[in-house]
Amino acid sequence: xxxxxxxxxxxxxxxxxxxxxxxxxxxxxxxxxxxxxxxxxxxxxxxxxxxxxxxxxxxxxxxxxxxxxxxxxxxxxxxxxxxxxxxxxxxxxxxxxxxxxxxxxxxxxxxxxxxxxxxxxxxxxxxxxxxxxxxxxxxxxxxxxxxxxxxxxxxxxxxxxxxxxxxxxxxxxxxxxxxxxxxxxxxxxxxxxxxxxxxxxxxxxxxxxxxxxxxxxxxxxxxxxxxxxxxxxxxxxxxxxxxxxxxxxxxxxxxxxxxxxxxxxxxxxxxxxxxxxxxxxxxxxxxxxxxxxxxxxxxxxxxxxxxxxxxxxxxxxxxxxxxxxxxxxxxxxxxxxxxxxxxxxxxxxxxxxxxxxxxxxxxxxxxxxxxxxxxxxxxxxxxxxxxxxxxxxxxxxxxxxxxxxxxxxxxxxxxxxxx
Amino acid sequence: xxxxxxxxxxxxxxxxxxxxxxxxxxxxxxxxxxxxxxxxxxxxxxxxxxxxxxxxxxxxxxxxxxxxxxxxxxxxxxxxxxxxxxxxxxxxxxxxxxxxxxxxxxxxxxxxxxxxxxxxxxxxxxxxxxxxxxxxxxxxxxxxxxxxxxxxxxxxxxxxxxxxxxxxxxxxxxxxxxxxxxxxxxxxxxxxxxxxxxxxxxxxxxxxxxxxxxxxxxxxxxxxxxxxxxxxxxxxxxxxxxxxxxxxxxxxxxxxxxxxxxxxxxxxxxxxxxxxxxxxxxxxxxxxxxxxxxxxxxxxxxxxxxxxxxxxxxxxxxxxxxxxxxxxxxxxxxxxxxxxxxxxxxxxxxxxxxxxxxxxxxxxxxxxxxxxxxxxxxxxxxxxxxxxxxxxxxxxxxxxxxxxxxxxxxxxxxxxxxx
Numbered sequence: 146x147x148x149x150x151x152x153x154x155x156x157x158x159x160x161x162x163x164x165x166x167x168x169x170x171x172x173x174x175x176x177x178x179x180x181x182x183x184x185x186x187x188x189x190x191x192x193x194x195x196x197x198x199x200x201x202x203x204x205x206x207x208x209x210x211x212x213x214x215x216x217x218x219x220x221x222x223x224x225x226x227x228x229x230x231x232x233x234x235x236x237x238x239x240x241x242x243x244x245x246x247x248x249x250x251x252x253x254x255x256x257x258x259x260x261x262x263x264x265x266x267x268x269x270x271x272x273x274x275x276x277x278x279x280x281x282x283x284x285x286x287x288x289x290x291x292x293x294x295x296x297x298x299x300x301x302x303x304x305x306x307x308x309x310x311x312x313x314x315x316x317x318x319x320x321x322x323x324x325x326x327x328x329x330x331x332x333x334x335x336x337x338x339x340x341x342x343x344x345x346x347x348x349x350x351x352x353x354x355x356x357x358x359x360x361x362x363x364x365x366x367x368x369x370x371x372x373x374x375x376x377x378x379x380x381x382x383x384x385x386x387x388x389x390x391x392x393x394x395x396x397x398x399x400x401x402x403x404x405x406x407x408x409x410x411x412x413x414x415x416x417x418x419x420x421x422x423x424x425x426x427x428x429x430x431x432x433x434x435x436x437x438x439x440x441x442x443x444x445x446x447x448x449x450x451x452x453x454x455x456x457x458x459x460x461x462x463x464x465x466x467x468x469x470x471x472x473x474x475x476x477x478x479x480x481x482x483x484x485x486x487x488x489x490x491x492x493x494x495x496x497x498x499x500x501x502x503x504x505x506x507x508x509x510x511x512x513x514x515x516x517x518x519x520x521x522x523x524x525x526x527x528x529x530x531x532x533x534x535x536x537x538x539x540x541x542x543x544x545x546x547x548x549x550x551x552x553x554x555x556x557x558x559x560x561x562x563x564x
Numbered sequence: 565x566x567x568x569x570x571x572x573x574x575x576x577x578x579x580x581x582x583x584x585x586x587x588x589x590x591x592x593x594x595x596x597x598x599x600x601x602x603x604x605x606x607x608x609x610x611x612x613x614x615x616x617x618x619x620x621x622x623x624x625x626x627x628x629x630x631x632x633x634x635x636x637x638x639x640x641x642x643x644x645x646x647x648x649x650x651x652x653x654x655x656x657x658x659x660x661x662x663x664x665x666x667x668x669x670x671x672x673x674x675x676x677x678x679x680x681x682x683x684x685x686x687x688x689x690x691x692x693x694x695x696x697x698x699x700x701x702x703x704x705x706x707x708x709x710x711x712x713x714x715x716x717x718x719x720x721x722x723x724x725x726x727x728x729x730x731x732x733x734x735x736x737x738x739x740x741x742x743x744x745x746x747x748x749x750x751x752x753x754x755x756x757x758x759x760x761x762x763x764x765x766x767x768x769x770x771x772x773x774x775x776x777x778x779x780x781x782x783x784x785x786x787x788x789x790x791x792x793x794x795x796x797x798x799x800x801x802x803x804x805x806x807x808x809x810x811x812x813x814x815x816x817x818x819x820x821x822x823x824x825x826x827x828x829x830x831x832x833x834x835x836x837x838x839x840x841x842x843x844x845x846x847x848x849x850x851x852x853x854x855x856x857x858x859x860x861x862x863x864x865x866x867x868x869x870x871x872x873x874x875x876x877x878x879x880x881x882x883x884x885x886x887x888x889x890x891x892x893x894x895x896x897x898x899x900x901x902x903x904x905x906x907x908x909x910x911x912x913x914x915x916x917x918x919x920x921x922x923x924x925x926x927x928x929x930x931x932x933x934x935x936x937x938x939x940x941x942x943x944x945x946x947x948x949x950x951x952x953x954x955x956x957x958x959x960x961x962x963x964x965x966x967x968x969x970x971x972x973x974x975x976x977x978x979x980x981x982x983x
Contacts, residue, residue: 168900172924251945257934259944264926266956349956370789370957391979398981481587503974505591507683515676515977524982525678525973526670537685537768538789539958542973554944554961555922558934560810562817563943 152336153343156295159328160347163268163293166325171265171291175242177320178289182238185288185316189231189281192312196227199308200277207301219275220302230281230309233529237285240528243547244291257561261552265291267349269549270341271531272297272363274355277305283354284313284327286531290549293326295348297341299355300332342367352532352544357459372544374509374535376459376485377407379517382476382502383425384493385418391514392419392492393428398516399490401432405461407533408488408520412456413467414476417441426467434463441469456483473498477505484508486535488520509534509541571759575714578747579766582687582712585744590684590710594661596739597708601657604707604735608650608700611731615646618727619696626720638694639721649700649728652948656704659947662966663710677976682969684710686768689760690950691716691782693774696724702773703732703746705950709968712745714767716760718774719751761786771951771963776878791963793928793954795878795904796826798936801895801921802844803912804837810933811838811911812847817935818909820851824880826952827907827939831875832886833895836860845886853882860888875902892917896924903927905954907939928953928960 170178189196200222207220222230248261269292271283280296287294298306306329314324330337341348345368353363353373360375381399383392399410413429415422426446429436436442437451448467455466456479470476473491480489490512491502499513510520522530522543530543540548589597608615619641626639641649667680688711690702699715706713717725725748733743749756760767764787772782772792779794800818802811818829832848834841845865848855855861856870867886874885875898889895892910899908909931910921918932929939941949941962949962959967 168924168926171926253943253945257938267926370955388979394981395979402982499976503976505587507587507590507686508972510973510975512975513977515975515980516982518982519676519975519980524672526672536789537970539970541970551956551958551960553927554929556929556931556934556938557918557922558932560807560814561934561938562813563821563935563937 152340156330156337156340156344157347159295159330160268160344162325163295163328164347166323167265167267167291167293169323170288170293170326171244173291173322175244177322178242178291179238181317181320181322182234182285182289184319185285185313186231186234186238188312188316188319189227189234189309192308192315193224193227196305196308196312197222197224199304202304203302210301212301216275216301220277220305222277222305226278230278233278233282234285237289237529240289240546242289243550248552255561256559258557260555262555263547263550263552266549266551268293268295268347270295270297270344270348270351270369272338272341272351272353272355272359274299274359275302277302277309279354280306280309280329281313282529283352283531284310286529286546286549288317288322288326290546292549293328295328295330295341297330297338298332303332339366342369345369354532370539372532372534372536372540372548374407374485374487374533377409377487377520378411378457378459378483378485379408379487379520380412380414380480380484380489381410381517382414382470382473382480382489382491383416383419384473384491384495384498385416386495386498387419387492388494389421389424393425395490395492395514395516396425397428397432399518400429400434400465401463402516402518404463406518408518409461410517411459411466412483413465414470414479415442415467416473416476417469417471422469429465429467434465437464437466439468442467459485473501477502480506487533488512488517490515490517571755572762575749575756575759575763576766578714578749579687579763581744582714582747583766585742586684586686586710586712588742589707589712589745590663592710592741594663596741597661597710598657600736600739600741601653601704601708603738604704604732605650605653605657607731607735607738608646608653608728611727611734612643612646615724615727615731616641616643618723621723622721629720631720635694635720639696639724641696641724645697649697652697653700653704656708656948659708659965661708662969667971674980675978676980679974680971681974682966682971685968685970687712687714687766688968689714689716689763689767689770689788691757691760691770691772691774691778693718693778694721696721696728698773699725699728699748700732701948702771702950703729705948705965705968707736707741707745709965711968712747714747714749714760716749716757717751722751758785761788764788773951789958791951791953791955791959791967793826793904793906793952796828796906796939797830797876797878797902797904798827798906798939799831799833799899799903799908800829800936801833801889801892801899801908801910802835802838803892803910803914803917804835805914805917806838806911807913808840808843812844814909814911814933814935815844816847816851818937819848819853819884820882821935821937823882825937827937828880829936830878830885831902832884833889833898834861834886835892835895836888836890841888848884848886853884856883856885858887861886878904892920896921899925906952907931907936909934909936
């Protein structure tokens, strides 16, 4: 029995079981992992009523506790959402398998053949908030990439997560994979998150999924590696050479398609050489966006004044800060100072300027003539994503199956010894 | 002026200057970085007398302080060693440049073209002990890969490191690269290492180079990512099918070529089906190696008894623990339990068994019919190495230029917006 009174011991026990399961998963064929996911998909579909009943309990409790409508919406499941969750698992099962991929091979002068081969990372901790679908999404991505998952969902979704987890494991079981490959940490123990973050060597990687508070806590406390992004303070720079229609459309889309996503534009930079800056501000205002401008913007547009904090603010709302800049150099300097390193874009017809922007902006994703809202694993062709990373090591931008692998060196010799 | 009384402020100031230099380096052409290294090589050669004089001061001080002969040998430079250091810089200048390499490109159905392009990591901290050549080696690898380096060498080598650093920076200066690209932390401030390890967001990666004490401290304290290995508890498993001559030669070489390197074998596992296990033990004994055997080994060889701690010990000496195992399963179980994840090898003629070993041993380097002593960036064809990593993320095994880079996503569109 795990000692749930001692969170360190509980997590150590779960991680040890996860490690054994991970070794088993790493040895599975692609087909075994694929079919386990398809069995999990079926099990989730079959358990739909049970999952919805569990979710109703969570929602009722959350309502009583006075959660906001937005939080309730993230929490709430219906038949379509459960079906979508199951379909998501099936999609992951169709993705190319990175495990076993040979990254490169070299034959040394002494005949030793060396290859780098992709292998699973091992044990992945996922710490998330109210959306119960993360339980299924994260489990599917981890299992498909040969990793064991230790899931810690939000307490408000505990019944839903448990029901989804039960169904997922039933699927693993039918496919003869160890159910320890996907373990769910109970939410009664608030110290469990701390124990996960401290589990150096036992948990190989933690991925937080949720609001800024959660991500900030994970980044501040973690002793294990973390893949995450804290902020998406994303910029669109409209260069003097930009096509006006394209610029207006990208600006509108980057800000207003969805204001609450991490890929949304938060700051618009307009080149002082751009012929009609007022049209860009108007495009935002007409779409229902509040604009906060610098002095040069307010000289031609009747908008609120941006203060110093605006340039470092992720609004996640229909608000945009707008600044005039003198050319690409000033745009680059502004971005270097204020970008959170997530996604920044340039709209320009001038290829030389665009290439400079692409080369010099030091963000995970840099786009030319495209909306920042494309920052998403699905849109990038990865089929799914475990998250978007703005750190500098291992994986950047949208992270999916490949980002959940590492590599080892395999050497094949014929008796070589070193002289 | 940097406030050397406040190590946090001092490191923050150095890291900020390093970041600016890193941005400049990242924009340099390959040729600029190459020629900067060649200028540094020339400067080191020209400063040879000065470096040797500084080294003589360090050595005299170290002798007076009673350092061991082994430590004095690591510290001591002569003309040949200085020339070797300069030649090492020149070698790094000839390596393929990973910066700008396009890892992959995909064109999405909407026409958006997405590429992953290698970029430098940014600011790398190197914390090392007595060998002064690390000053030049690490600086060369960082500059060639477009990174700025913050170097913290051992206090016993402070004069030597300062002289080498001065010469290296003179070379950067001649090549018009910022000297802030390679900064040396003074050794008078013992708290500087702690400040480097705490510099989350300011230093992107720390690489410790030195003994186990240093690496353990760095791994325990660091809030920034670390690439390192703590131990090289490496195994050679001789399978029943192994060619006896090959097995004896690999065993002898893996242990005795150099006993003090991290790639040395520490434990020999002999399959109980192997025809002549005594010959393998004799090969070690004849080469001057002390053997500690389990009961089954001591039944045929008159050697000391291994105790439980032996299987987890990195001797770095002419000592080897030897155990008999029943087949590859038991070998895999022993390795899973005791390996430090550095380098493990199998000697076998049976390809099926060898492939199982290569697939299932979860170490950074797994070898078939080759000596573990090949675990080295030079031997792997990387031209050099900043170190060997046994962690699971970013880079494993020997780490050289590519391991000092990350990637970003570059997207080229024609006005795409997300629906």
